[in-house]
Amino acid sequence: MADIALECSCGKVKGKAHNISPATGRRVICYCEDCQNFAKKIGRADDMLNAHGGTDIFQITPSQVEITKGMDQLRYLKLSEKGIYRWYTNCRQTPAGNMVGPQIPFIGIAHNFMACGNDRDKILGPVRYSIMEKGARKPDDKTKTMPTAEKSANKFPFSLIIKIFVRLFIDKIRGKNRPNTFFKPDGTPISE
Ligand SMILES: [Zn+2]
Ligand SMILES: [Zn+2]
Structure with missing residues (x-):
């Protein structure tokens, strides 16, 4: 297990992701409309999304x-009233992490924020799930094939929902939603 540096594109925001290994998180590529809209909204579609519109995310606590x-x-940013919290940095709009809320021990860190260099596959392991592929777009460059994953699904697969819920349940009991950098102890976000 390793501590991986977290860093925005300009270096103003820095941090660490602790105890990172293929076993302590889940690597997922998401092709949903919301992830793509978020990337466009913060002006990072070019380097956040792969050629097919997917975001490479590592899910941890x-x-x-x-x-x-x-x-x-x-x-x-919340793309809808009930949407997830999509954290980013104000300095140069680097996506930082997706969270459901302060009580839920879940955060999905976009690849841009994790300084894995070329060792992403080695540190985080292979892509376990490629999801919401119905939202994938045809790449301008036809030579770019879709990254492979252990499981692929057009939607959000039930098996992944079960896995996430089991993990959430265990992590909630272990109190893995705390400490929480992104929310104050009373559950309000640290930023407006
Ligand atoms: Zn920055
Ligand atoms: Zn998505």
Whole structure:
């Protein structure tokens, strides 16, 4: 297990993801409309999305995430009233992490924020799930094939929902939603 540096594109926001290994998180590529809209909204569609519109995400718990510098740069966006919290940095709009809410021990870190370099496959392991593929788009460059995954699905597969819920249940009992960098103890987000 390793501690992986978290860093926005300009270096103003820095942190660490603790105890990272293929076993302590789940690597997922999501092709949903919302992830694509979010990337466009923060102006990072070019380097956040792959050629087919997918975002490479590593799902861990908030207790594994520590921001050591530039907390004041963190902002979030909700694409709908009940939507998830999509954190990004204000400095150069780097996606930082997707969260359901303060009580839920879940955060999906977009690849841009994790400084794995070329070792992403080695550190995080293979892509376990490629999901919401119905939202995938045809790449301009036809030579770009879709990244392979252990499981692929047009929607959000039931098996993944079960896996996430089991994990959430265990992590909730273990209190892995705390400490939580992104929410104050009373559950309000640290940024407007
Ligand atoms: Zn920055
Ligand atoms: Zn998505």
